[in-house]
Amino acid sequence: SSGASCEFAQLAGAVDADGLRTQIDELATFSDTPAPSVTRILYTENDISARTYIKDSMKSAGLTVREDAIGNIFGRWQGTEETSVVGTGSHVDAIPYAGKYDGVVGVLGAIEAIRALRKVGFTPRRSLEVIMFTSEEPTRFGFGCLGSRAMAGSRNIYEILEGAMDKDNISFTEAARTAGYLKEGEDLKSVAVTNETYSGFVELHIEQGPTLENEGKGIAIGIITAIAAPASLKVDFKGDGGHAGAVLMPFRNDAGLAAAELAVAVEQHVLASGSIETVGTTGVMQIHPGAVNSIPREAHLEIDVRDIDEDRRDMVVEKIHQSAKDISNRRNVELQSFDVVNQDPPAQSGATIVEAATSASAELGFKSKHMISRAYHDSLFMSRITPTGMIFIPCHKGYSHRPDEYSSMEDIVRGVQSGGDVRALEDVR
Numbered sequence: 371s372s373g374a375s376c377e378f379a380q381l382a383g384a385v386d387a388d389g390l391r392t393q394i395d396e397l398a399t400f401s402d403t404p405a406p407s408v409t410r411i412l413y414t415e416n417d418i419s420a421r422t423y424i425k426d427s428m429k430s431a432g433l434t435v436r437e438d439a440i441g442n443i444f445g446r447w448q449g450t451e452e453t454s455v456v457g458t459g460s461h462v463d464a465i466p467y468a469g470k471y472d473g474v475v476g477v478l479g480a481i482e483a484i485r486a487l488r489k490v491g492f493t494p495r496r497s498l499e500v501i502m503f504t505s506e507e508p509t510r511f512g513f514g515c516l517g518s519r520a521m522a523g524s525r526n527i528y529e530i531l532e533g534a535m536d537k538d539n540i541s542f543t544e545a546a547r548t549a550g551y552l553k554e555g556e557d558l559k560s561v562a563v564t565n566e567t568y569s570g571f572v573e574l575h576i577e578q579g580p581t582l583e584n585e586g587k588g589i590a591i592g593i594i595t596a597i598a599a600p601a602s603l604k605v606d607f608k609g610d611g612g613h614a615g616a617v618l619m620p621f622r623n624d625a626g627l628a629a630a631e632l633a634v635a636v637e638q639h640v641l642a643s644g645s646i647e648t649v650g651t652t653g654v655m656q657i658h659p660g661a662v663n664s665i666p667r668e669a670h671l672e673i674d675v676r677d678i679d680e681d682r683r684d685m686v687v688e689k690i691h692q693s694a695k696d697i698s699n700r701r702n703v704e705l706q707s708f709d710v711v712n713q714d715p716p717a718q719s720g721a722t723i724v725e726a727a728t729s730a731s732a733e734l735g736f737k738s739k740h741m742i743s744r745a746y747h748d749s750l751f752m753s754r755i756t757p758t759g760m761i762f763i764p765c766h767k768g769y770s771h772r773p774d775e776y777s778s779m780e781d782i783v784r785g786v787q788s789g790g791d792v793r794a795l796e797d798v799r
C-alpha cells in the first residue's frame with residue numbers, strides 16, 4: 371500500500387504490550403492443572419473455553435471468524451484485492467504441566483499485530499489470516515499437528531484420524547463432535563486447502579531452546595530456515611506377570627524390564643548416530659498392573675525420535691525396532707505391537723519468507739540469527755502448501771514444556787513487530 375514506510379515506522383509504538391500480556395494471562399486460566407502450569411488438551415472443556423476466548427479476541431480485532439470441520443479457527447482481515455492470502459498463526463493447546471507461551475504467543479501475538487497494523491492505518495492488499503491450529507500437541511491422540519496436517523492434506527491423515535482413539539477409548543470423531551466440530555454430514559477432507567490458497571505463512575513462536583539467550587549479543591529474533599523431522603513410536607510388551615514373591619527369577623518374563631531395556635537402547639542408538647542433531651526420548655512408560663508385589667505383565671512405551679537428517683532419523687527408528695525384537699526374544703516377552711505413529715520429513719523454510727522476516731527485523735533495528743527448529747510446529751505442514759517461515763523469540767533458559775516457561779514482554783513485542791511488518795509478505799509469490 372502507498373505510504374507504507376511511514377506506517378510501518380510507527381508499528382513499534384502501536385503494539386499494546388499490556389493488552390497482550392493480559393490476554394496471555396487470561397488464556398492461561400483455562401487449564402486442567404493449577405497455575406503456573408497450563409494443561410489444555412484437545413476438545414476438553416478448557417480447550418473449548420480457550421477457543422471461545424480466541425474467537426472473541428479475533429472478533430474484537432475486527433476479523434471475520436470461521437472454523438473448519440476439525441476446529442482450525444481462521445480470523446480474516448479482508449484485503450483490497452482478491453488474491454491468495456497471507457497466513458500467520460500457531461496453536462493454544464498445551465501438553466500436561468506446560469507453560470503459557472508455547473503456541474499462544476503466535477496466536478494472540480498475531481491478533482495483536484493485526485490490531486497494531488490497523489492503528490498505523492495499514493490497508494492490506496492481500497487478505498491476512500490468523501490461524502489457530504487444532505492440536506499441535508500430540509497429547510490426546512498420540513501424534514501432533516492434527517489441524518495443519520489435515521489442511522495440508524497429508525496422505526492417510528483422514529483415515530488415521532477416523533480410526534484414532536484416546537487412552538479412554540474415545541474416538542477422534544466422537545471427541546470432535548462433543549466439541550461441536552465434525553458435524554453430521556461434515557467431512558474431514560473438507561479441511562484440506564489448495565496450494566493456491568496462501569501466498570505465504572509465518573509463525574511466531576518462543577524458541578523452546580537456549581540458543582538466542584546464550585548468544586548474549588542482544589540477538590532478539592531467530593529466523594528459522596528448517597524444521598527437524600519428527601517421528602513417534604508406540605510399543606507394547608506382554609509377559610505372564612505373577613506374584614513378586616513366589617515366581618523365581620529364572621521363570622519370569624518381566625514386561626517392565628523389557629520396556630526399561632528398550633528405553634536405554636533408544637538412548638544408545640541415538641548417541642551412536644554420531645550427530646548432536648539426533649535426539650530420542652522415551653516420554654511415556656507405563657507398566658501394568660503397577661503394584662509393588664506384582665511382576666509387570668504389560669508395558670507400554672511412547673518414543674520420540676528427531677533429526678534434521680531424515681535418513682539418519684529413520685536409521686535410528688529401524689535400530690529401535692530391531693532392539694524391541696531382540697529384547698522380546700531374549701526375555702521371552704511378547705512384542706505385541708511396534709507402531710510408527712508418525713515419521714515425517716523435515717521442512718525447509720521458503721526463501722521469500724526468510725528474506726521477508728530478515729529484512730523486517732533489520733529495519734526494526736533487531737539483531738537476528740538464522741537457525742533451525744528442533745521442535746516441530748504447524749509450520750512443518752504449512753510448508754507443504756505454501757512458502758513458510760518462522761520467527762523465534764528468546765525464552766528464559768530455553769525452558770519449555772514446563773510450568774516455568776517464560777518470555778519477556780519486550781521479546782514478545784519484538785516478535786510481534788517483526789511478524790507484523792508484512793510489506794515483504796504482501797509481495798511473495
Ligand code: GLV
Pocket residue numbers: 506507514744745746747
Ligand atoms: C511439539 O510441540 C513438539 O514436540 O515439538
Ligand code: MN
Pocket residue numbers: 465472507771
Ligand atoms: Mn509444545
Ligand code: MN
Pocket residue numbers: 461472473506575747
Ligand atoms: Mn508450540
Ligand code: MN
Pocket residue numbers: 506745746747
Ligand atoms: Mn511444537
